[in-house]
Amino acid sequence: MLPVSNPHPQFSITRASHVVLGVTDLERSRDFYRDVVGLVVTEETDTTIYLRGLEEAAHHSLVLERSAAAHAHRIGLRVRSDEDIHAAERHFAAAGIEHRRVERDHQGPTLQFRDPVGTLMEFTSSMDVVDRKMQNYDEYRAGFPQRLDHYQVVTYDVQTATEFWTGLGMRISEYTATDGSDELWGSWMEVKGNTHDLVFTNGRGPRLHHFAYAVPDGSSLLHAADVAGAMGFGDEIDRGPGRHGISNALFLYLRDPDQHRVELFNTHYQFIDLETPPIRWDISNARRAQLWGMPASNRWFFEASEFPGEAVQDPLLTATPQTLETYLGLH
Structure with missing residues (x-):
């Protein structure tokens, strides 16, 4: 349920x-x-x-x-x-x-x-x-990140995680489920009125998949990619640019020197009115992950940052996602 x-x-x-x-x-x-x-x-x-x-x-x-x-x-x-x-x-x-x-x-x-x-x-x-820097345009760098927006956590039990956090007042804006059921594979939950503050997706966990900063517009993502390439971090662009179906966000994912993952994104929507139902996505619908662009690579799906002292457990639900590697092998 x-x-x-x-x-x-x-x-x-x-x-x-x-x-x-x-x-x-x-x-x-x-x-x-x-x-x-x-x-x-x-x-x-x-x-x-x-x-x-x-x-x-x-x-x-x-x-x-x-x-x-x-x-x-x-x-x-x-x-x-x-x-x-x-x-x-x-x-x-x-x-x-x-x-x-x-x-x-x-x-x-x-x-x-x-x-x-x-x-x-x-x-x-x-x-x-401290002082805001939003109008110090002479100090803007790379992707011009404005504010921290959300986190995505990989968990072995999406249902339990979602029940706990909705019990604390978070609202589900979107979710992925087994076709024809509400067997949860992922939940996007919010408290501040846009699509998500905290996300749980199915996989080996608990691990932090990424944290995300909002940027002003799509050109900011491209500029960040250009800066990453110019500074020798082009290979650390983990995914994108592209557009997710879930949240409707334009995105770019990068890996830091320790391989922690950070997302820069733009253009998700309001989810404020209490009568608005969450958007449901079948797990078979590839458009949930990207409306356009190639699928994510193996490392985007399977690599994430562990929490100290927390044993990583295999997920209760198992499936093999279509990765960039398998997609290219089929075409």
Whole structure:
């Protein structure tokens, strides 16, 4: 059965907020996200670099932490107020969800937890405020990323993940399912009024597939691809440019020096009105993945960033997607 959003959750999640990555070469990763992607460096220490999009007033949306191994350390979401942090603590304690309060630089009250499928998350209610750069056009670089928009997580159990997050108030905007049923292969969920803040897709997980920044227009994607090629990262264009059926987004995916995946995208739509039903896609419908353009490669489908200490499990549903390699083999 397709999960239904809880209209009255005990606390209010407002948006995708920030992602924390472990990187093995801090300076090289900084240069990639600053010069190839186009993010703004907010602050640097010997162990941590904070970056943000051009229109963001929050101190950071990407945190790079010097690490021995390349892992996705945490996915961050904002809640509305400090009281929502307290309410989340009470809810998780009653539900038996692993959680702990932590101190995070430049963040207000922060609660870290593990969802039922092993995704390592944190909520925060506030951040230090910095100047927006959206009108500093002389400082625009690469893809001109404006703001963090969403995450996609690979999970072994899409149904369980979706039930948990819709129970916390997220709404399904689109989903993929076995033809003729509601057996979930992927769910696109939102709280901020566009198509997604958090996505779960079927596969070996839990792993972070990608995090995504909104860019001003389609030409920004092409410019980012040109910059990546000029700076020696052309082979790290993982997919695109192209247009997804799901979310209607133009997209470009890149891999950083540790092979974490970042998406630049444009043009998804509003999903605000409560009476609007989610869009359903049969798993057999290839247009869900791309309205035009070639299928994704093996590495786009099967590679992703692991969470530290979380065992990766095989998916409950199994199928072989059509990859670029199999597509070319058939034509």
